[in-house]
Amino acid sequence: MTLRSRHIAPIVLAVFIIGIGGTIIFNLWQTTSNKLPATYTSGEFAGQYNPADIRGSYSFGDIEEAFAVPAAALATAFGVEDSEDPAAFRCKELEDRYGELENGEIGTDSVRWFVALYTGLPYTPEEDTLLPSPAVSVLKETMSEAELEEVKVKTVGISGLAAAAPDGTAAAAEQADTHTESEVDQVKGKTTFGELQSWGVSKEEIEKVLGLPVGKAGITVRDYCIENGIEFSTVKGALQAAVDRALGKQ
């Protein structure tokens, strides 16, 4: 059998259409992850969605659906009411908007923490996680003054920041660049076991910190912790110290 260009064109298109169409019919065609976070596996909250598994790609609408925290409340708390559709605002956009601040960061982890505080679910944020000051006003609806005092320590005013970089402008982009560089050897929520090992931390050291066998290279340490009922923030510091030792920073 001999083929010419006039045959190949329809063959290529047909194979793509049939292949993609077929997998859509059988629900095998996914271009995004599903927006349902993992659940607590044990304890008082077993079976409930765990805010620790909120990802940067989650929109405020996704969070409203999973945690019943209104998207409008999230928009107010994070100072993005100016967004045309708060329900479509993605957590990762906060990093573009505010970037790394002097004392920490307003980003996806801030949303995790806010959701946990709003819903009363347990979650320990990362050490450098900050909340924007409007979040405190929103949390007044669900938290006592005494509880809020602890939160206020880790809040930051955002009016100046938002004015400086309202839509991820140059200032925000510059901050984002700095952020990317500093991520190289920083243990974060998205750090994988593979990255830890590529930074020189041995399997034994990781196992010592976690008290568990090392997870697969591609799995994030945070996901592995959630899966095994460990608060990521409780091991993050020790892992960072191991990384610093491996890189000769200590």
Place this chain on the structure above:
Amino acid sequence: MAKKSKAISARKAANIRLIVQIFFFALVALIAVNHTLEEAGKAIPILSSASLHAICPFGGVVSIYQFIAAGTYVHKIHSAAFVLMWIVFALTVFLGPVFCSWICPLGSIQEWFGKLGKKIFKRRFNRMIPYKVDRILRYLRYVMLGWVVYMTAVTGTLVFSDIDPYFALFNFWRSEVAIGGVIILAVVLVLSLIVERPFCKYACPYGAVLGVFNLFRIFKIRRRRSTCIDCKACDRSCPMNIPVSTSGAVRDHQCISCLKCTSEQVCPVENTVELTTIKLEAVGKKAAL
């Protein structure tokens, strides 16, 4: 008269491929723009707004290890990339790397820049790198493939996206794109003015994977020795500089099934260079009997 009609049919064949290339280029560009629009809450309905990672078949290739080891995909990769990987593999088993020559937008844009280079450098275009150096450089893409697959397996992240000119091409307006990718894209486009498809030839890890299929693909570019007049038109037309005129069946790992060398396009003798399953010499002998 015959020459004129041959030229018309050759142009038609070339245009068919060009239309398919433009279709896929425009489709990917629209999806990339729609991805940005979706984040602003203004997505075009019906059109996919998937991220470029989600619709890149190479994402499936680099996820294979993690999928086997942990049953999950690499960060930012989803089942769609796996589906596309299998679709392209299926096409490649039959037709060779048609993905590279008919579909890949990065290949297309290099080719279009090359047309400009051809006008500037005329016959010197695509012939400037010494043969010996060129032959060695061709294997660099396997080094790149090994590095990408290994690093992705070890880190579980898309390490290639930071230097990926394809990602940069359709995301240059987003903060997500790495400066490394933009620089490499610029270098590739400039090099495309002197070498045809430089990234495909020397650096593309996905082209490296698909190139292996040339060893056992079902439809091969075959040359009938008995009717070949040894004019070397096939050699001159090949964007990947493959010596078609010395092959019975092209098994070179760089062939991209563009069909430029065939009797449909540049070969002046009918039924002499074809994309076929049949050994042309056998057909020639039967006809003689």
